[in-house]
Amino acid sequence: MSEFNDASPEFLDTEALSDHPQFASTLAHGLAVLGCFAGAGTTLGNKDIAERLGMTRPTVSRLTFTLMGLGYLRRDRSGKYSLGLAVLTLGYPLLSQMTIRQMAAPEMMELAQYARGPVSIGTRDRLQVVYVETVQGREVSSNKPDIGSTRPFLRSAIGRALLYALDPRERTMVLERLREAQPDDWAKYRVPMELAQRQIAEQGFCVVEGEWSPSYSGVGVPLRQPVHGMPMALNLTVPAYATDREHLEKNLGPRLVSLVRNIESKLGSEAA
Structure with a gap:
């Protein structure tokens, strides 16, 4: 069973979360600043960040000063900021404990070379899928998702597969929040998502053609048990x-499906 609590703050909407007595607004603001640098090669000044987040420049200046002092931001000669290496040291312990990445890599590579497309592992980050591993064969694909990149739940193969992998209570909460937070996607992709759930139940995988991106098609397969306490899927x-x-x-x-079943078998042997 996955570690899931239906009272988890991640399922509160933004207003309810910010109004909660245990909510730490200064911490949230600092993390929001780091979130501004999600794009590859992003550099921003205090003015840029203030405009993006709707904060005052003095507030942003204090936050960037603190984050730079802790190594999470670095500043160039122009006075603009980019992410610092401490961000890597923060995430590395989580990735290093995911032994599934190393265990699955050889078979993922074999399939990637055969199919001429990347094979990835993803898990849930709030209302999106986050990739924790991607393997690509000799074919170079502009679609290769790096570790930490995200995909939507409702219209991607890995998202629909991961929904199937969730504990039923967790799935219910995620779907409810998706309906509230992404009404356009919900209206357009709810029925295809439900069809994908039935396809997985019958065949072990789901197919998506052009719904995440018109240029790509994909298949997704859920793992039948959580790994390291986290539901996971491959695509x-x-x-x-x-x-x-x-x-x-x-x-x-x-x-x-065969690849995922082999991974499950190896994980079971490791736990035995």
């Missing part, structure tokens, strides 16, 4: 021009 993504529905359903989907 395989290939260019839409290089495949069709039959190839996804008759070939790539079953191959990814």
Whole structure:
């Protein structure tokens, strides 16, 4: 069973969370500053950050000073900031405990080379999927998701597979929050998402063609038990021009299911 508490603050909406007596606003503001640097190669000044977050420049200046002193930001000669290396040291312990990454890598590489597309592992970060590993074969893909990159739940193969992997109570809470927070996506993709849940129940995988991106198709497979206390799923993504529905359903989907079952077997042996 995954470690899930339906009273978790991550399921409070923004207003309810910020009004909670245990909410630490200064910490939240500091993390919001770091969140401004999510784009690759992003550099921002205090004015840029203040405008993005709706904060005063003196407040932002105090936050960036503190974050720079702790190593989470660094400043260039122009006075603008970018992420510092302490961000890596913060995330490394979490990644290092995920032994599934090393265990699954050889088979992920074999499938990636066969399919000519990246194979990835993802888990849940609030209302999105976050990738914790990606393996790519000799084919270079602009779609290769780096560790830490995210995908939407409702319209991606890995998102729909991960929804299936969630504890039923957790799934109910996530779906409710998605309905509230992403009403447009909910209206457009709820039915395909529900069809994907049935496809996984029947075949072990789901197929997405062009719903996350018109240029790519993918298959997703959930792990049947949490790993390191976290629900996880795998996906395989290939260019839409290089495949069709039959190839996804008759070939790539079953191959990814076989890969996941082998991983589950290895994890079971490791735990025994």
